[in-house]
Amino acid sequence: MKNVLLALALVLGGCEAPTVFPGFDKRQNLSLGRIEGQVIVNSTARGRIILFLYDATRPPPPLGTGRPLTFTVVSSEAVFGAAIEGDSGPFTAPFAFSLVAPGRYLIRGFVDANADFIPWYGVTADTTEGDVGGAAIDPTTRASRIVEVGVDEAGNPVPALDVPVSFADSARLPIDRPIFSVVGGMSSVTLSGTPVVIELQATPIDEGVMTQPTPAFLVRFLDDDGDGVPDDANGDGIPEVWPRVVVRKVQQEGSPLLDENDLDKNGVVDATGVDYEHAAAASDGLPDVVVLAAGFNVAEYASQLVDGTTGRVKTTPTAVPRLKLVLQPRAFDASTPAGPQPLKAVPIGRYAITVIQQTGQTWRVPNELGLEVPGLPLVPSQGFVVQVQ
């Protein structure tokens, strides 16, 4: 009896805290951290600040083709308050990325001076003329900073706090995105056994939510080794230039806005998908990122890209309205960007062209403007695709 009473007393007197039980909710089963810091703006530009978080291994253009993992917004009121026009600050405001998994990240952002950024469409999800770029940088070296959400000894995420993200007028974008259409009014071009040359024309679009009246291609030779001579890293005899171009295969059926083997649009190759036979070996059993061999031929602008006095390549780009794009009947699996593997044959299907400026601005065709997307203007030229037969 005494034991029973003792047990009862223990049960009744128990004041243990409720157990943690996350249930079926996916989010509640995650153990995440966060990133917090301050935006620091030295600019006369005004507008809300858009901050993007990237996987450090997949940087955004122009360094890579990574897509943001998430984004956040800092209101103009929070940053600039009632600052007078022309005041370049510095202005500060806090920001946060919530629910961030442990890992290494890059933070990029911009002051959306035109208030024309909309994240849900490719044609509106980028910077435009007048926006002021920014990034999380090392305050000492001014180099891009990798922000880490770590893990402590107990396995719990450690938040990254007090991360500064700087914006300055020196990073103000001089031009709109490289919006283009293919000269000739074609809806597609067919690539078979021989190279095809098409010409891209910078195309202003100023309708509805699309207010980009001054697109152009910012062209310059690459001179990463600083020797004043255009680089030819791949040894094909054609100097590399900015802008860059990627011609990637899109999904076989359905919307041409989805790349093959990246149907969730996260910029990461899907776990399962289409696999093609490689030139060097049989198929590797993994989904491929199929890109065509393609590049701009800037011969007609060569003289403008070199300093007439020194003969060295110019370090500043030259804005041009047209560019010739050479499409080769060769394809690669670029799932490993550093070492694309040639494919045995060029996969049949549709391909999209993406132009990447040195500023990091991009434009892709086909895009939403070539389809009938409610609320967006319909621009038929933006439905262009490269067909491989």
Place this chain on the structure above:
Amino acid sequence: MSSCNRRVRALFAAALLLLPALALADARVEARRHFKTGMALIADGKLDAGISELLEAYSVRPHPNVLFNIARAYEAGGRPAEALTFYNRYLDAKPPDADKVREVALRLEAQLPRKVAEPDEVKKPTERAPQVDEATVKRLDALAERLERAVEKAEARAEASAPGEQKAATSAASEEDFGVPYEETVVAASRRAQATLDAPNAITVITGDEIRASGLTSLADILRRVPGAEVMTMGLGSANVSFRGFNQRIANKVLLLLDGRPEYQDFLGVTLWSVLPVGLEEIERVEVIRGPGSALYGANAMLGVVNIITRAPGTGAPSEFNGLAGNANLAGGSFVASGGDKVRFRASVGYQQGDKYSRDYAQARPDVRSNIDDPNLGLRTARANLTAFYAFNKDFSVALSGGVNRTFTELYALGLLRNYYLDGTGGYAKADLTAGPVKFRFFWNHANFDAGPQYEPLGQRSLTTSVDTNVFDGEALFQKELSLAGTHVVAIGLSARLKRVKWGYIGPLTEELHAAAFVQDEWRIIKPLTLIASYRIDRHPLLDNGKPGYAQSPRVSVVVRPFESHAFRASFATAFRQPTFLESYMDIRTPVPTVNGASVLTQGNRALKPERLISFELGYRGELPRLGLTIDLTGYWNIVSDLIGLSAVNPVNPADAFDSASNSFLLGRSLFSNDGQNYTARGAELGLTWNATKGLDLRASAALQSVVANAQNGVEYAGVCGPCTQAPAAKVNAGFIYRTPVNVDLSADFSFVSQTTWVEREPSPSDPTQIANLQNKLDPYVVVNARVAYRLFHDKVTVAVVGSQLGPNHQEHPFGNSVNRRVFAQLTVQP
């Protein structure tokens, strides 16, 4: 007082004093069994044995009509003296037929010789047994003297155990107190007292005795014993209740009434089952209508009505203390006082608290913060209530009541939202006026809460809010019995309700004015056959595509009682649920998890149609009092349409993509809309109660159901049918109450709910901007509750140990707590 009367009263007193030893599980059931047995014996000519059974019934639970029946039996048996005694006792109760009975008494007096007409002499056993010697008479007189001193005390205790009826015997009583003794009566089914057998709906009654014997602290847990009930415990203070399928987070298709006043929270369309202004110990009985009730109660009585009837003011124990303490910081206490003479009252205060069953997140996480001071707290409620009653005369009376409840509780919200807290105050004031055949009721319901997600990601915009709601309601109800090709009981009602809600989630102060009228005729065509026809029309300010419109709720039922204690029932009914303020006016931006710069716009829709139910029901109810057995068998066929839910997240116009109010980009808009799909729910429910032997009540119920999505234009439904997979196919409940002769009470109940699959909205783990319905399979689960109690000092003190949720830990919804064991001690004192 004469010695004879003293002796008779002493005999009653002796029986009453034996109450603790003759422990009874459910006094009414026990008394009914004795009564029916006694009447059968009398009919067989076994007068003394029959009257002995009637006296036993009276000792279990006093009822004036038992006295009347004893008197009639004596009269028929040619024993006018005894008959006169019991007629006089019956007249003490001021019955409605007093004049007629008084005439009978006078006639009997005239039959008696003068000396035996003296009341003191009438009941002397020696008159019927002259062979008893003087010594025996003296011993009986001495015994009577001794017992007489205990009479008042004993009857007081009897009053406590059977407050309604005993009070009726000593003061002005309502007509229902003089109905068939111990017959189970309900008021919810027809807005007037009637036998359960006559009710046009499937109905289950849970008595106050049952509630107290269960020891449970949550009304929702007690409702598990109702056949077909679906009780979904999300947290300690958060439960969702439905009948016959269609349960959900924020269950909104069952109407909870507390003494006729709705506890339905109109702003959200939810019932806070754990937050009532009265304690469970104040409940006289709970009547549960399983099935549509809109024909009488209008909106929201779609799948069922739970009508709580509290003890009448001035009845029951003059005072009662309750206290409990258990694990997980479970603690509480209450005090109830009841009394008065001309003005009768019942006042109560109470407090209860307890920790959550489980927490969604640990403390001090780097990603999520708790918005409440004590993240362990699941429920805390402090309440006070006062009810007073005054009868000017037999026809005119007034009842006033008011209560307040300071509450912290949980609520699991809709869509992407999860566990919310509600922290605030609710209250009400109510007046009931009876003027002959017309009853007026006015009430004001008020709630003022701070609310918000219990947990939110650090750095994310908060969704905390506040709500202030006031509901003003007035109703007039006219009831009249008349004869026209049979007997009619006609009820006509008119009501109006003004709702005012100020809530951060819907914008500025919003008002709605509702009105309704209803009529019902219970037409007893011939003796075994009753036709009940009801019709109600509700005016709602938005029902006609955003403009004022009407919802009509007809009901037709046929009740046939071919044999005594057996009733067959067939009914056709419709019901509806009106859009809530949440569904009509909501306008919030829900942050997309992990994407601080994005929100989902969730909006109400003023063009919603009401949810509709068409129901066909067949039922049988049999009450076999001599066996102590009650059988309730029901089959139903429900067609449910226009269910209101959140639409998929659809893109907003790009020009409207940025929302300056939330400083975020709108991923899309989810709009409350009517489901174009119809559903058919079919099922059968069986409920059995068996008063097996003295002190032992057994109870069992089972419900089987199937919910399917109907084919549209000949095309089978191809999607994932949430309402179909979320409805458990089988529910079983069984339990017992045993009041042993040694003052120990035992009770236990067991519930089983079969497997379900819940379709719930969640962001895709890989891409939070993709929001989709995910399927979550929930295993079957078992709920076990038990209580052991010991009664001391003639039942004045009861100590008990209660275990709830004694079965394996389980979830009753994919996002709900891990429901686990609660063990607590209870103390009840009735000085």
